[in-house]
Amino acid sequence: MTLTEKEVRYVADLANLRLSENEVHRLSTDLGQILTHIEQLNELDTSDVQPMAQVLFEGDETASMREDVPHTSLSNYDALANAPAGGAGYYKVPRVIER
Amino acid sequence: MSLNNIASLTIPAIRDGLTKKEFSAVEVAHAAIGFAEKENPSTNAYLTFSPERALSQARRVDESIAKNEYVGVLAGVPVAIKDVIVTEGIRTTCGSRILENYIPPYDATTVIRLESEGALIIGKTNCDEFAMGSSNENSAYGPVRNPKALDRVPGGSSGGSAAVVAQGTAVVALGSDTGGSIRQPASFCGVVGVTPTYGRVSRYGLVAYASSLDHVGPFARTVADAATVLGVIAGRDDQDSTSAFAPVNDYHAAMKRPISGLKLGLPKEYFEGLGAETGDVVHSAVEQLEKLGCDVREVSLPHTKYALSCYYIIATAEASSNLARYDGVRYSARVDGDTLIDMYRNSRGAGFGTEVKRRIMLGTYVLSAGYYDAYYLKAQRVRNLIARDFTNAFQDVDALITPVSPFPAFKIGEKVDDPLAMYLSDVYTLTGDLAGVPCMSVPCGASPDGLPIGLQIFTKHFDEETMFRIAWNYEQATTG
Numbered sequence: 001m002t003l004t005e006k007e008v009r010y011v012a013d014l015a016n017l018r019l020s021e022n023e024v025h026r027l028s029t030d031l032g033q034i035l036t037h038i039e040q041l042n043e044l045d046t047s048d049v050q051p052m053a054q055v056l057f058e059g060d061e062t063a064s065m066r067e068d069v070p071h072t073s074l075s076n077y078d079a080l081a082n083a084p085a086g087g088a089g090y091y092k093v094p095r096v097i098e099r
Numbered sequence: 100m101s102l103n104n105i106a107s108l109t110i111p112a113i114r115d116g117l118t119k120k121e122f123s124a125v126e127v128a129h130a131a132i133g134f135a136e137k138e139n140p141s142t143n144a145y146l147t148f149s150p151e152r153a154l155s156q157a158r159r160v161d162e163s164i165a166k167n168e169y170v171g172v173l174a175g176v177p178v179a180i181k182d183v184i185v186t187e188g189i190r191t192t193c194g195s196r197i198l199e200n201y202i203p204p205y206d207a208t209t210v211i212r213l214e215s216e217g218a219l220i221i222g223k224t225n226c227d228e229f230a231m232g233s234s235n236e237n238s239a240y241g242p243v244r245n246p247k248a249l250d251r252v253p254g255g256s257s258g259g260s261a262a263v264v265a266q267g268t269a270v271v272a273l274g275s276d277t278g279g280s281i282r283q284p285a286s287f288c289g290v291v292g293v294t295p296t297y298g299r300v301s302r303y304g305l306v307a308y309a310s311s312l313d314h315v316g317p318f319a320r321t322v323a324d325a326a327t328v329l330g331v332i333a334g335r336d337d338q339d340s341t342s343a344f345a346p347v348n349d350y351h352a353a354m355k356r357p358i359s360g361l362k363l364g365l366p367k368e369y370f371e372g373l374g375a376e377t378g379d380v381v382h383s384a385v386e387q388l389e390k391l392g393c394d395v396r397e398v399s400l401p402h403t404k405y406a407l408s409c410y411y412i413i414a415t416a417e418a419s420s421n422l423a424r425y426d427g428v429r430y431s432a433r434v435d436g437d438t439l440i441d442m443y444r445n446s447r448g449a450g451f452g453t454e455v456k457r458r459i460m461l462g463t464y465v466l467s468a469g470y471y472d473a474y475y476l477k478a479q480r481v482r483n484l485i486a487r488d489f490t491n492a493f494q495d496v497d498a499l500i501t502p503v504s505p506f507p508a509f510k511i512g513e514k515v516d517d518p519l520a521m522y523l524s525d526v527y528t529l530t531g532d533l534a535g536v537p538c539m540s541v542p543c544g545a546s547p548d549g550l551p552i553g554l555q556i557f558t559k560h561f562d563e564e565t566m567f568r569i570a571w572n573y574e575q576a577t578t579g
Binding site for chain 2: 049
């Protein structure tokens with residue numbers, strides 16, 4: 001199993017990651033190696049096995065619904081405090097709509 | 100009792116000293132932070148100290164003592180928190196450049212519960228970036244050195260939390276475990292590390308890595324202290340819909356019952372190919388458990404060898420989704436770009452380290468169009484088989500006993516260029532997270548080179564009592 005550098009660049013675009021040429025080269029090797037190892041799962045016939053998305057327990061004990069009770073949430077100021085760019089109660093980002 | 104032995108304090112020793120007025124909580128806080136700041140350069144285990152928060156809490160504890168009020172089971176106990184668990188007003192980096200200046204506006208539920216029982220939060224510990232790693236070498240703030248052998252790794256990803264407890268610069272610590280990140284560093288540093296049942300401890304305020312696998316749990320120098328901390332942080336939290344309602348029982352009462360007659364399984368897959376360095380120590384620990392009256396038999400968990408592949412699909416897929424939020428908009432680090440997409444890509448490209456990028460890429464790939472069924476769905480089916488292995492084994496035995504890692508702490512730099520070799524250090528721990536069963540590492544000896552080795556104990560869902568019972572009885576029989 002190998003991953004071409006073109007495939008690595010395609011996946012990096014999906015993941016919104018800027019990669020250097022060195023990183024693309026390295027990831028092509030590393031991901032190929034890991035995916036080759038992962039191919040061992042095909043040894044197993046899982047056609048009758050349900051996918052397990054989460055650890056679940058039987059009975060009511062983990063019924064996870066709670067009362068819908070209003071409570072105070074973070075203030076606008078606190079929520080924006082870690083923003084690298086903000087103002088007037090909003091996050092600032094590069095322009096996305098041309099005038 | 101005095102504070103001269105700050106590095107070997109335990110929870111009962113602090114309670115005793117406070118009760119007898121041999122020292123105050125403020126004195127403990129000063130001594131603990133002073134000692135930790137002095138020793139930290141040798142290990143790099145702490146990233147941030149929080150003296151103001153610890154001292155104001157200590158003053159509250161002392162006031163309560165003066166008024167004869169209830170002070171809590173962790174009154175005056177210096178605690179360190181892995182830097183993937185948020186602390187209001189105290190920088191929380193996740194070991195990443197992308198959160199270098201992130202100051203959380205709220206506390207994790209576990210932090211609130213520790214402080215409500217009087218604990219002193221003295222600092223935040225170094226870890227692999229976003230808890231992704233097995234050696235603590237993936238931290239943007241430099242590796243942690245193992246206090247038992249400074250040229251070696253402390254394990255990961257909770258390497259800092261294991262190191263501070265081993266070094267004595269905290270009495271107990273919190274870590275997180277997604278594939279072994281509590282048990283493996285506990286084993287490497289010679290301390291107790293507990294990964295409770297999935298859902299046993301709230302994950303509200305734990306920065307998400309792989310949500311279906313993430314656990315919060317304690318590190319301590321004794322089984323009793325680990326049980327005390329778990330008793331405090333365990334239990335339902337409405338802020339985490341996956342947290343369980345199962346009652347939290349008295350672990351201290353349970354652990355002191357004898358273990359004679361307990362049925363223990365040795366899964367053969369965990370011993371095949373295990374080198375003598377670790378194997379000899381684990382086998383003599385098993386003999387000790389037999390001497391204590393346990394009935395030991397071989398069992399089989401036939402899907403063990405698929406755990407690594409299964410884990411690296413599920414964990415990276417979930418990580419690629421969870422880490423999408425670090426986009427240069429809401430959190431601290433941004434690298435500008437001409438367009439919004441450019442800004443996202445530049446910020447993430449500059450902010451994440453090599454291993455985090457590798458896992459985001461793998462996770463994005465396995466979830467991408469055309470591959471979802473072949474990888475992600477397949478891995479979820481295999482996960483079911485791995486979980487069933489445990490269910491089947493627990494029909495015949497009360498607990499499973501295994502090594503924690505195939506080898507003791509390795510040298511810094513030794514495996515850093517070979518991701519697959521690094522991943523193999525978690526080969527015995529991943530299964531516990533995939534099945535969601537409680538498991539822990541308890542120190543059981545040392546290699547011929549003097550490196551600590553841990554014994555791993557697995558029990559049924561929500562049966563932390565039997566796990567602590569085996570660990571405590573073993574510890575009592577083997578230490579002075």
